[in-house]
Amino acid sequence: MAAQSPQSPPSPSxxxxxxxxxxxxxxxxxxxxxxxxxxxWIVFGATGHIGRSLVKKALSHGDSVTAVGRTHENSLPQMQGWHERCLGLLCDVRVRDTVAAVVKSSIERWGRIDIVVNATGYGVIGACEDQDDSDLRSQFETNFMGTLNIIQLSLPQFRAQAADRKEGENAGRYLIFSSTSGALGVPGLGPYCATKYATEGLIESMLYEVDAFGIKATLVQPGHMRLDESTGLDDKAPDSLDEKDVKLKTYGHFFVKPPSKPYNTPTAPAGHARRIVQWLSGRQPVSAVKGAELVWQLGHCRFPPLRLLLGSFAVESVRDRLRSVIEEIEDWKHLSFPTGEETAKDKKGAKGDKNESDDRDGEEGDEAMDEDANADTLMREDGDEDEA
Incomplete structure (x- = not known):
């Protein structure tokens, strides 16, 4: 299909x-x-809460979007006909060929790619001990390897665009949805947290490598987000759970694993994540639609941050965790290097030792001089005796 040029955006009003x-x-x-x-835009995970809101937001601002649904969960008919500026595709981010097909189809349709979003994710809620090999692999292959597949297969296009960019222009941008779990450990989400920590390290390291090409990236760390809300956009993408074509899951893409006996108590720390998710159902503090507006701006701003935290829960929890890390460093740093007070004491002690050494040297010198004087006296007395 021939490339289509995106239409001009509507006025802000x-x-x-x-x-x-x-x-x-x-x-x-x-x-x-x-x-x-x-x-x-390419939005991987376009059928999730934030992904759907972001697709709608970008379309409402006049952008063009490739909305990517999940293989084995969505169907192509579900993804088609959302909007005249929306191309619906399917992909399994764990399978490189399907990611490559999305990138290729997007370039054929639009002629270029400006922003790549990864809003996919999968987590198992349960104790670390209760999660088997399959649970671990499914989370790492989706959250970490899926992100790496998207980056590796789209970077060549961004680098090619870098050669044609004007001075000061960005050649491409990644908006990677991480989580507050990428900044702090959550009981009941151990392996999931590990995948997000790994993803954060990947993106932060990659930025040093691609900044010279004018390629930017931001890690988006949302707090607990409410289900999709109506945006008022006149399209065919369902706004609510009442639609039969696409169902938005109550707990997102998390599997709640039944706890084993040691962890199956009302106050078990391993059940913390499960209790929080169940308690917040319908009361999540962060709006997916308002968050999507800020993420849309991330795609268009000139100087994006490395991280964007969405919501007071994300800000407070991550700030508290970082504060505790700094306090712990201060409490234990004396084991690694001396504090200023200890250094001053050491210097003072060294100076005192030097003075004592000088005093001893002076005393020894005085004693030696006295001995020499006594010897001279004895020699003179001996000489007098000989003369006599």
Whole structure:
């Protein structure tokens, strides 16, 4: 299919959301005085809560989107006909060939790629001891290897675009959905946290390698997010759970594993994640639609941050964890190197030792001089005796 040029975006006043949330000015976000240019997105995980909201948000702002559903969960008919500027595809991020097919089809349809989003994810809620090899592999292959597949197969396109970019322009951008679990350990989500820690290390390291090409990346760390909300966008993508074609799961893409006997108590720490998810059902503090507005701005701002935390839960929990790490470092740093007070004491002690040494040397010198004087006296007395 021949490449299509994205249409011009509607004016800011015509945006359906009317949302006033904005990134800070130092990121140079889109605004009425800094109107955005049309972008082409690939959104992996477009049938999840945040993925669907982000697709709708990008379309409402005049961008073009390849919305990627999940193989074995969605069907091509479910992904088709969302919008005239939306290409619906299927993919299993664990399978490189399917990721490569999405990238190729997107380039054929739109002619370029500006922003790649990975909103896919899978987690098993249960104690570390209760999770078997299959549980572990499914989480790492989806969350970590899936992210790596997306990056490795789209980077050549971004690097090719880098040769044609103007001075100061970005050649491409990654928006990778991580989690607060990528910054702190959560009982009941051990392996899932491990996959997010690994993903964060991957992206942070990669940035050093691709920045010279004008390629940027941001790790998005949302707190607990509510189910999809109506955006008012006139498209065919379902807004609610009432639609028969696409079902949004209550707990997202998490599998709650029955606990073994040692961990099956009302207050077991391993059950913390399960209790929180069940208690927050329908009361999640972060809006998927409002979060999608900020993520859309991330795709269009000039200076994106490495990390964007969404919601007060994410901010407070990550800040508390980092504060505890710093406090622990301060408590134990004396085992690694001396503190300023100890260094001063050591210097003072060394100076005192030197003074004592000098005093001893002086005393020894005085004694030697006395001995020499006594010897001279004896020699003179001996000489007098000889003369006599």
């Amino acid at each position: 015509s945006h359906p959301s009317g949302n006033r949330l904005s990134l800070p000015p130092n990121t140079d976000p889109p605004s009425e005085t800094n109107p955005p240019t049309p972008k082409v």
